[in-house]
Amino acid sequence: MNQVKNFTKGFIKENPVFVLLLGLCPVLAVTSSAENGLGMGIATTFVLVSSNMVVSLFSKFIPSKVRIPSFIVIIASFVTIVELVMQAFAPALFEALGIFIPLIVVNCIVLGRAEGFASKNSFVSSLVDGLSIGLGFTMALFILGSVREMLGAGSILNYKFITGDGILVFILSPGAFIALGYLIALSNRVKKSLYKS
Amino acid sequence: MANKESTFTNMVLTLVIITGVASFALGSIYNITKEPIEKAKREKQERAIREVIPEFDNLESQKVLADGGDSLAIFLGYAGEEVVGTAVSSYSDNGYDPTRIIVMVGFLPDLTIHNTVVIQQKETPGLGTKMNDPAWKNQFNGKNPDVFNLNMKKDGGDVDAITAATISSRAFSDAISRAYEALKNQEGEQQP
Numbered sequence: 384m385n386q387v388k389n390f391t392k393g394f395i396k397e398n399p400v401f402v403l404l405l406g407l408c409p410v411l412a413v414t415s416s417a418e419n420g421l422g423m424g425i426a427t428t429f430v431l432v433s434s435n436m437v438v439s440l441f442s443k444f445i446p447s448k449v450r451i452p453s454f455i456v457i458i459a460s461f462v463t464i465v466e467l468v469m470q471a472f473a474p475a476l477f478e479a480l481g482i483f484i485p486l487i488v489v490n491c492i493v494l495g496r497a498e499g500f501a502s503k504n505s506f507v508s509s510l511v512d513g514l515s516i517g518l519g520f521t522m523a524l525f526i527l528g529s530v531r532e533m534l535g536a537g538s539i540l541n542y543k544f545i546t547g548d549g550i551l552v553f554i555l556s557p558g559a560f561i562a563l564g565y566l567i568a569l570s571n572r573v574k575k576s577l578y579k580s
Numbered sequence: 581m582a583n584k585e586s587t588f589t590n591m592v593l594t595l596v597i598i599t600g601v602a603s604f605a606l607g608s609i610y611n612i613t614k615e616p617i618e619k620a621k622r623e624k625q626e627r628a629i630r631e632v633i634p635e636f637d638n639l640e641s642q643k644v645l646a647d648g649g650d651s652l653a654i655f656l657g658y659a660g661e662e663v664v665g666t667a668v669s670s671y672s673d674n675g676y677d678p679t680r681i682i683v684m685v686g687f688l689p690d691l692t693i694h695n696t697v698v699i700q701q702k703e704t705p706g707l708g709t710k711m712n713d714p715a716w717k718n719q720f721n722g723k724n725p726d727v728f729n730l731n732m733k734k735d736g737g738d739v740d741a742i743t744a745a746t747i748s749s750r751a752f753s754d755a756i757s758r759a760y761e762a763l764k765n766q767e768g769e770q771q772p
């Protein structure tokens with residue numbers, strides 16, 4: 384398998400947020416600022432890479448009828464590890480992300496990659512796939528968070544460039560849908576010009 | 581097919597091994613991170629106490645009963661023999677989000693509010709979260725709830741609510757008045 388292609392697919396061609404439209408719950412909920420989006424993305428990437436590696440190593444030993452429960456246990460363990468470590472060493476970030484860390488367990492990207500990719504591919508391919516999809520997810524969350532923070536609060540990464548409030552609706556949930564819609568349209572445009580078949 | 585066959589024994593064995601390894605891994609991580617987590621929590625509380633009452637060199641913690649049945653933790657700050665301020669870790673369940681709002685409220689010995697710090701809240705980002713903005717919460721500093729009505733202006737009180745976040749503002753006020761009532765009741769008991 385071509386690892387370069389495998390790595391770059393997560394950013395545009397198979398971006399989990401803009402193209403696959405997976406894991407939208409945390410995408411819409413945590414992206415009220417660029418910083419939150421980045422933190423959530425990195426935490427998800429860690430879980431994705433770890434679970435992809437473990438699943439690809441052990442999938443041969445897991446009978447196919449119990450593979451989903453097994454994958455869930457593996458993913459949930461990694462999420463709990465992330466939660467505990469974050470709580471201990473980055474309490475401020477943990478507070479900002481709060482409930483959404485445990486929600487990584489049910490993020491369909493993670494289970495989707497374990498089931499759809501890692502269980503059928505080699506260790507290295509699965510590692511690269513986890514990195515690619517995870518970083519693509521992080522990129523999408525960061526872009527969406529930046530757009531919402533700029534429009535909604537008039538700041539970027541907590542650095543304020545206008546005084547007073549922005550357009551409040553972008554901080555609230557409806558603004559998340561509006562911003563995501565425009566970003567998906569934009570990413571489809573980019574995808575079309577990059578991958579003309 | 582490369583996968584192991586889905587016989588009953590195979591399935592049970594696999595699940596037992598996976599869950600066993602997972603619980604062992606989680607147990608060890610929990611033990612490693614237990615200390616730092618508690619330390620981070622303690623440090624956060626101590627930082628909050630230092631912020632809400634004047635400088636002290638000794639801290640004494642007590643529990644007082646508050647309405648609603650829960651007891652509140654209070655921290656008396658001593659400078660020498662004298663109490664210079666009391667920090668009350670108060671809460672409100674009336675926020676916009678079901679998550680309890682926890683506020684550290686610092687009182688001077690005459691029950692004037694010295695400063696407040698929000699310890700925990702999950703209000704709407706960009707609206708209710710402004711309760712931690714000094715520009716808003718400083719309006720409480722130096723006020724005595726005896727004469728300063730903790731209700732919002734639109735409810736007939738003296739507090740300017742946060743624009744578009746009246747519920748969060750009310751909850752914040754609720755936490756402060758809970759702290760004040762608890763402290764007042766306790767003093768009443770001590771000097772009958």
